[in-house]
Amino acid sequence: MAWDFETEPEFQQKLDWMDAFVREEIEPMGLLWSDSLDPFDVKNETTRKIVRPLQEEVKKRGLWACHLGPELGGEGFGQVKLALMNEILGRTNWASVVFGTQAPDTGNAEIIAHYGTEEQKQKYLQPLLNNEMVSCYSMTEPQAGADPKEFRCMAWKDGDEWVISGEKFFSSNARIAEFLIVMAITDPDVPVYQGASMFLVPTSTPGIEFLRHTGLSGEPLDEPGAHGYIRYNNVRVPEENLLGGPGQAFAIAQTRLGGGRIHHAMRTVAYIRKALDMMCERVLSRRTQGEILAKKQSVQNYVADSFIQIEQFRLLVLYAAWHCDRGDRDKARTYIAAVKVQAAEVLHDVVRRALHVHGALGCSNEMPLGSMWNMVPWMGIMDGPSEVHRVTVAKQVLKEYSPSDGLWPSEFLPTKIAAAKKKFADYLEHQVGNL
Numbered sequence: 001m002a003w004d005f006e007t008e009p010e011f012q013q014k015l016d017w018m019d020a021f022v023r024e025e026i027e028p029m030g031l032l033w034s035d036s037l038d039p040f041d042v043k044n045e046t047t048r049k050i051v052r053p054l055q056e057e058v059k060k061r062g063l064w065a066c067h068l069g070p071e072l073g074g075e076g077f078g079q080v081k082l083a084l085m086n087e088i089l090g091r092t093n094w095a096s097v098v099f100g101t102q103a104p105d106t107g108n109a110e111i112i113a114h115y116g117t118e119e120q121k122q123k124y125l126q127p128l129l130n131n132e133m134v135s136c137y138s139m140t141e142p143q144a145g146a147d148p149k150e151f152r153c154m155a156w157k158d159g160d161e162w163v164i165s166g167e168k169f170f171s172s173n174a175r176i177a178e179f180l181i182v183m184a185i186t187d188p189d190v191p192v193y194q195g196a197s198m199f200l201v202p203t204s205t206p207g208i209e210f211l212r213h214t215g216l217s218g219e220p221l222d223e224p225g226a227h228g229y230i231r232y233n234n235v236r237v238p239e240e241n242l243l244g245g246p247g248q249a250f251a252i253a254q255t256r257l258g259g260g261r262i263h264h265a266m267r268t269v270a271y272i273r274k275a276l277d278m279m280c281e282r283v284l285s286r287r288t289q290g291e292i293l294a295k296k297q298s299v300q301n302y303v304a305d306s307f308i309q310i311e312q313f314r315l316l317v318l319y320a321a322w323h324c325d326r327g328d329r330d331k332a333r334t335y336i337a338a339v340k341v342q343a344a345e346v347l348h349d350v351v352r353r354a355l356h357v358h359g360a361l362g363c364s365n366e367m368p369l370g371s372m373w374n375m376v377p378w379m380g381i382m383d384g385p386s387e388v389h390r391v392t393v394a395k396q397v398l399k400e401y402s403p404s405d406g407l408w409p410s411e412f413l414p415t416k417i418a419a420a421k422k423k424f425a426d427y428l429e430h431q432v433g434n435l
């Protein structure tokens with residue numbers, strides 16, 4: 001009987017330490033440095049004075065960059081353990097930086113480790129793994145995101161250089177990144193899935209023009225946001241900056257986004273639990289009509305529905321992680337797409353209820369619930385809209401089925417009853433005979 005919902009006691013001890021460490025040492029940083037790029041900015045000397053010793057503590061305890069195998073300096077814990085860790089780290093963006101698991105660097109490191117040449121690994125991978133450098137993934141374009149067939153950014157060979165021309169939108173962290181991983185069409189004569197390539201482009205390369213840095217809703221319009229709108233004006237990189245082979249961009253992207261999506265889902269568990277914690281504390285503290293809110297049935301429904309949704313979501317995330325660890329790529333794909341869809345929905349439902357039971361205070365800027373609510377729309381968009389992931393789930397599920405043989409469905413009762421009568425014909429005859 002291999003099913004088991006228990007965490008090994010030794011690992012549970014690590015999780016307990018992490019929980020206290022995140023709450024006491026890391027979460028307070030988010031209250032003082034609140035720009036969305038602050039956690040990731042390795043050049044900010046003030047915040048690094050706090051972050052670096054915390055990272056050392058994490059390394060000492062063998063919890064640094066646990067998504068990586070030992071060959072890359074991680075512990076190779078696998079996705080299930082990482083999910084349990086991310087359930088704690090997701091409380092604040094700062095925690096993933098302190099534990100060396102911050103997006104998009106994790107995904108970017110993963111693809112360089114997988115597809116990079118020795119030289120590329122030395123130049124880009126090692127500094128990323130040491131959190132000495134920030135990276136950016138530049139794929140979405142202003143006119144197209146979910147459908148790569150609409151992409152226009154091109155790259156072509158000129159002597160021993162590649163020339164990149166086009167625009168990219170919502171390239172997160174571009175403003176503080178040392179290098180960008182850019183997807184561009186290198187062979188327009190074949191479908192984009194076979195004709196696009198990936199390039200490693202230092203941000204200082206001539207021709208890179210930041211048109212603006214878009215912020216998320218709720219962030220001030222007159223200050224630079226975290227998501228670069230970039231024009232690549234015939235940007236030249238040496239041929240050795242091609243990542244993987246020509247035409248391999250989508251194979252590479254799949255390696256990257258799979259991990260990224262499940263890690264986001266894992267962190268979302270932490271985030272929505274934080275909303276449930278706030279909801280429960282509030283309904284036990286606030287009185288109306290002579291009793292606490294928790295006595296009202298509709299409020300009990302909020303608590304119960306939130307708990308049920310979070311637990312369902314958490315188990316689905318862990319199950320997806322388990323499929324990843326077993327190396328069943330097909331199953332992992334289905335479940336990763338499923339958790340991506342569910343993350344957006346559970347976040348929406350639980351944060352809305354938590355905010356709602358806080359009344360005016362919940363709507364105010366004196367509680368974190370407003371900014372949690374701002375996250376809801378982008379959870380269903382980043383790494384692809386929910387509709388697209390639903391299509392993936394549906395296609396994978398449908399692979400297990402085939403059309404019915406004839407005009408009627410295989411569960412058509414008249415056909416099934418006729419078959420059952422035939423199967424038990426002897427018995428039925430005998431029964432009739434006995435009547």
Ligand SMILES: Cc1cc2nc3c(=O)[nH]c(=O)nc-3n(C[C@H](O)[C@H](O)[C@H](O)COP(=O)(O)OP(=O)(O)OC[C@H]3O[C@@H](n4cnc5c(N)ncnc54)[C@H](O)[C@@H]3O)c2cc1C
Nearest residue numbers: 137138139140144145146170171172378382383384385387
């Ligand atoms: C916070 C955040 C961070 C991001 N970071 C990055 C980054 O670092 N690098 C990067 O390259 N990109 C990044 N993105 C962009 C993200 O990947 C795209 O926004 C996403 O792929 C959707 O593309 P789009 O915005 O162009 O929307 P569109 O593709 O235009 O889709 C808009 C809407 O159309 C509908 N739709 C689209 N396709 C379908 C379909 N097949 N079936 C049914 N309905 C459909 C959906 O309702 C969808 O929400 C980020 C986005 C966010 C919100």
